[in-house]
Amino acid sequence: MSNATSGGETPAISTNMTIYINNLNEKIKLEELKKSLHAVFSQFGKILEVLAFKTLKHKGQAWVVFEDVASAMEALKRMQGFPFYDKPMRIQYAKTKSDIIAKADGTFVPRERRRRPDDKAEKRRREQHRDANQAGLNSAYGGTYGTLPLLSQLPYPGGSKLPEAPAAPNNILFVENLPHECTPMMLQMLFCQYPGFKEVRTVETKPGIAFVEYGDEMQSTVSMQALQGFKMTAQNPMVISYAKK
């Protein structure tokens, strides 16, 4: 079917090997943030670089540079709206090519810190006040990278409500909605596939839940991503979150 865009906001998003993420939790330290982003996104392909900055203009945002566009496309689609440090990720393609790509490309040209106010080249001030001047807004320049669709509403695979205050990423996963006949061994077989696996702990008094420990939070995050929603039975999609400390 052709796309059913009725008039208004045709996304026409131009793809990019780099995804731009915002609505990130600004309280997370940069190093941890980048590490976690890497852990969460590396399942979609080789990551060349994760960039994030803490300046006013750039906090809460990050760039994840993939080796190829297919990975970036998959990452964007699959992780759109994903709850990450309590906030749904908002993902778009980056507007421009990342330096690291351009360098590999041979197309990299070191930017001279453009701070020339008199340069007509990038004098692209937005209409702060209507300036009857010249209305230079010719069509031209692609305003293409549309806003995101509406996908912030990824429900948890369990179909239940989001926890109020999910624990921050850590090396232990909390697994819910397991069938009662599920044994620790069955869980181990699933979770031991992912690197860093240490152990499964079930709670005798509370069937249906388990704790799964990994060496570090990156490893637990990868496992969570992989097994989130996994159905041991049709009625039991796993609901995985980080264990509270």
Add this chain to the structure above:
DNA sequence: AGCACA
């Protein structure tokens, strides 16, 4: 809200 490569 906010698109950089320190």
